[in-house]
Amino acid sequence: GSSKASSSHTTNQNSVAKIKKRGTLRVAVFGDLPPYGWVNKSGQRVGYDVTLARRVAKDLGVKIKFVQVNANNRVDALNANKVDIVLANFTVTSERKQVVAFAKAYMKVSVGVVSPKDAKITKVSQLKGQNLIVTKGTTAENYFTSQQTSANLLKFDSKTQQFNALKNKRGVALADDNSYLYAWVKNNPKYTVGIKGIGPKQYISPAVKKGNTSLLNWTNQEITKLTKAGFFKTDYQQQLAPYFGKEVKASDIIINH
Amino acid sequence: MAHSGIDVLTAGSNFSRLLGGLWVTVKIALIAILIGTIVGILLGILRTLPNRPLRFILRLYLEFFRIVPTVVLLFLFYYILPKQFNVNLPAETVATLVFALWVASEMSDIVRGALESVPQHQKEAGQAIGLSYWQLQRYVLIPQAWPLGLPATVNLMTRVVKTTSLLMLISVMDVINIGQQIIEANNKTAPNGVFWIYGIIFMFYFIINYPLSRWDKHLNKRRLEANH
Amino acid sequence: MSSWAIIQQSLPLFQKGFFITLKLATLGILGAIVVGIICSLIQYFHLPLLNPLVTIYTEIARNTPLLIQLFFLYYAFPQLGLRLTASQCGVVGLIFLGGSYMAAGFTGGFDGISPSQLEAGQAIGLSRWQLAHYVVLPQGLALSVPALAANIIFLIKETSIFTVIAIPELTNTALDLIGMYYHTNEYLLVLVVAYALILIPLSIILTYLERRVRYGAFGN
């Protein structure tokens, strides 16, 4: 990997000092993932991650610039210096830790599986040999590729396509972060999260480029500060609660550091 | 199915946002075509020179852009080259650049072909009255090659416009990306909005390309009539 | 892990993608050629009723992106009761798009036949369909070989768009591996090489064919 060789000298570009000098923080977010990162009717970026992003920029004292990404190019957006920080429902995994630097987690999830109510999937064994829909580059894909290899994965580029495929019965079920699936079934009552959580509990963190210690440290302090100040609770109430059903409680999602 | 979902198009600022996305798409295509055409004409002329190494290099350039699918080019220029060469351009600029380089490569071949299909005796007639190399290009070859290459150029333009649909794969807020945002944002109220959104995008592309394709047809017809 | 090891690990997946790309492209291109020939003959002979249909079809197919055509085939058609697998959608989409390009290419070839050839055929009493069979098709197809070659290469590259309907062809494989393991350089390199493996030999064969046809058929 030549990627390692070049990473050290480009790091400085994104240090806290540089960002302040530049006057803008570039944040990678999702654009089609309500309620985390999406664009509402009037064209404004909103969501749990987006609110966090705005707060982070504000605390840094700079303007914010959003870069919309898909799940499978979050890492490259960082490493190619397209963004300073990723706040896009980014689950911490050991593979990812090797290529980006994660700050303290601000959310916890695990992989869930959603299926039609009239053909409910409740056990992983039911997926054997069946088509399971995932989005490229998600934790769910990773889990079903490395831990549970019996399902036949259909891999899409975006959330929009993934859910369309499920509605079209391209697969028997769809796997993604469970909190997100709860939100989705609330809008789509014919479906249910039949498997509420599989695999270990996972954490969602901001990610910065490897070696960018100044921004990493700053972000860690920021997360701690915000947690103490109850920011995430408010964020949850405003952005997530309206989307989630009764099955979910704030404590299922947010972390008390 | 009580709800057709067509109001997705009119809700909020949805339609104007789609138009905004369309403008991004069109802008990238236009600038790329403009730059690519100019560069391509120069390269095309260079490719008719008897200089072998030069022709070989330009041929390699052409073949590279011909072989590598545009999706891959976009990834290459957006994510890999910045890492390797430490240049960092915004997504729209990268997209414009990739399309311009692609257009230039295809144009160079169109121009070369057109120049070579100007009848040999026209070139000789020009030489016979003592025209120099550039005078020959300027007064004889290029004016005659131009109508020969135009249909292929127009055809290439329609392909460029269509290929902008791949911009959704890098972080360009083109019309399809905006469309997907709208689809997700209105998922709850209008589950069938997806077809309307894709339908309108389909129409957008058609409306841009159809006149180009008519023009292409018209040019071809005129060329045929001139030939027979 | 060294780049080479990364590449080696990914090869089995790429190999799968390679053959999927090859298979779908072959089916799609063959279908497109058939559709193209039929449409161009209809246009050439101005067959009533069919001719305007062909015009509508080719204008729609040529002037809209394959990406959106696939979205419709894959996501919208099932609601209308027509349900195709992803691979079928890919092939149908490629035929739909490619057929219009092929039709334009063949039409160009047919138009390139000198009118005197047609008159020579008429003068010995050939009927319309005999003229098509013995004069228009053989000469027109030979004249369209350059366009055919360009279209074939274009369509093979278009298979990369199949990634949006989750067909694990080459591009999808690469994007997927990148999303999971983040070795972007290595995977894109393999991807480019894989396309080159298909396209370079093909391009050489087509150039050769072009040359043979040119010398074979047009020494009049």
Next chain:
Amino acid sequence: MSTPLLHVSHLEKYYQKAHILHDVNFELNTGEVLTLLGPSGSGKSTLLRCLNGLEAYQQGAITFDGQAVTQKPKQWQQLRQQIGMVFQSYDLFPNRNVLENILLGPLKVQKRPRAAVLPEIQQLLKKVGMADYADAYPRQLSGGQKQRIAIVRALALKPKLMLFDEVTASLDPEMVRDVLNIIRQLAASHAMTMLVVTHEMDFAKQISDQVLFLADGQILEQTPGTQFFEQPQTERAQNFLASMDF
């Protein structure tokens, strides 16, 4: 020679607005050779093409071999087997060899058995001195050779009438003779009725039973035999003949 083989009366031909042929009348008896002379653009080719259904005419009547021409495609297709035509641009089909070019008509159009046709064609090929070239492709032949094959291709259908439109105009000067000789033989044997457009005056003089002089789409003179060349009646014809020899 009771009724004429070909009878053309009051033929009028327009291209859109342009009036190309004006009230053309003539007849041609079996075994006769009619040459059609006239300046460039006078309508000679157009007249020939009307006689072979390659152009539609707007008024007038053509009777061929007792049959009224209706201008229906089906009828033309059948008539064309009896009216052979050879063009200036020797239009052999480049993708078929000499024999295949010639066989196409007899086998596919007339559906005659190959075994019956082959000996006839060998005969014809020998007559034009091309017996050894049955397997050659058009690109391997010289212009004169191609034109000879084009004549055989038309003759192979055993037409009752042959139309020749400046068949030597695109040939190198040395090859002109070979081709004209073949037509001359056909004329001399009185085996074939012919309508010939040519710019070779000596040749025309030798073969003509009748001469038709066309100018601006009108027949200005119609004279038997060589009389036309010695005493052209109209001034147009005199000027025309003067311009032809140098």
Next chain:
Amino acid sequence: MSTPLLHVSHLEKYYQKAHILHDVNFELNTGEVLTLLGPSGSGKSTLLRCLNGLEAYQQGAITFDGQAVTQKPKQWQQLRQQIGMVFQSYDLFPNRNVLENILLGPLKVQKRPRAAVLPEIQQLLKKVGMADYADAYPRQLSGGQKQRIAIVRALALKPKLMLFDEVTASLDPEMVRDVLNIIRQLAASHAMTMLVVTHEMDFAKQISDQVLFLADGQILEQTPGTQFFEQPQTERAQNFLASMDF
């Protein structure tokens, strides 16, 4: 007429392996007309093209107007202003009108002022009977008219030598005369040195000061005046002349 205007010695020309011209030697004095005769493929066009730098030759020497030809592109570009050439395919530039076609050389190549050139060109156009066509585009002209303009285009550079390569070969018979007449006038006035390839034997007879007979790339005869036509020396030439008239 002390030193010849054009001197060609031991010229050898190959296309790859094919030996096209063998040891060609001749000279041409100012004001003389040399006609180059020979069967098709004998190398007449190739020889003319060598004299205008459109083909490279491999051996031998050409001297023009006392200047040794080096075959360098720059020199050719300068020499071509003094050696005009007209081709069989009247190659007017289709995108420029008659006047623009003619002016290109004098204005862009020779950089003469427009005001000085225009009257000369009017003069030339009048001479060839095309004074009214200055604004016409090539597609609006007949073949003969185009060829006359092509001749004017070459003459406009005031060349010392004119090369004519079968300039009437693609013309309709009636137009041949107009074009040949112009060349004949040029020859008669002794104003122009000319090298003419033609298949029109009568014309050649009338204008030739010398005849060069070429066969298979070799000069078989070189005779002054009309002697060639009356008493060809070699059998090749006799056959050639026989094939030319009908």
